Amino acid sequence: MATLEKPQDNQPAFVLHTYAYRETSLIVETLTQHAGRVALLAKGARRPRSAVRGLLMAFQPLTLSWFGKRELRTLKNAEWQGGQRPLAGSALMCGFYLNELLLKLLPRDDPHPQLFLYYQQTLKALAEGEPQVVALRRFEKRLMQELGYALMLQEEVGNARPIEPEISYFYDLEHGPSRLSSERGGAQNGVQLRGKTLLDLAQDNYSDPTTLAQAKQLMRALISQQLGSENLQTRQLLKDLQEL
DSSP: OOOEEEEEEEEEEEEEEEEETTTEEEEEEEETTTTEEEEEEETTTTTTTTTTTTTTOBTOOEEEEEEEESSSSSEEEEEEEEEEEEOHHHHHHHHHHHHHHHHHHHTTOEEEEHHHHHHHHHHHHHHHTTTTHHHHHOOOHHHHHHOOOOOSSBBTTTTTBBBTTSSSSEEEEETTTEEEGGTTTTTOOOEEEHHHHHHHHHHOOOOSHHHHHHHHHHHHHHHHHHHTTTHHHHHHHHHSSSSO
């Protein structure tokens, strides 16, 4: 049975997605700094004179107050905080990609304060024109870490031998990197990478085009594994715009 919880006031948050609910209301999926992903019922939010009608928009920093049951709380108040430049063009599509990742991979009511800050920083980077492929790879890596998938990037799995930049490795998605061998050639649950790519990833250094290309392969494989049979709608849209 759903239980009532202590009302929350003025919690930093972003809107991830909204759904129409009945004739005048919205269900609002949010990412909050201290409560994680929270679903809120915004009663009457679709009415022309609603105080929150123009506030519940993606990619804008808000503070939200709510009360009620854990499955679906009731929005009490929303206030715009400002300070975030709007996203446009392909940067806007990248923002929708981030939101879809969070909606599909982040469980509700699982606080990740650092992930909230990563998300905020990534929106800022996209708005300010940082290369989008770099901003996305950084966020994907941090999202995996927050979800409990700690990437092994500096040592081989099983023997803790340091990664060497000139050696080729096979990154097994379940375990980590090991030196590429002829026996490994037919393996499917992983990605072949340079040692330099792994070391660059550890430092968030994407200046090498090969590192950037291989990082995309690795993160795509890891995310697909987490998604299972689900697909990302925004990924295809991004591919239509540019190779991200």
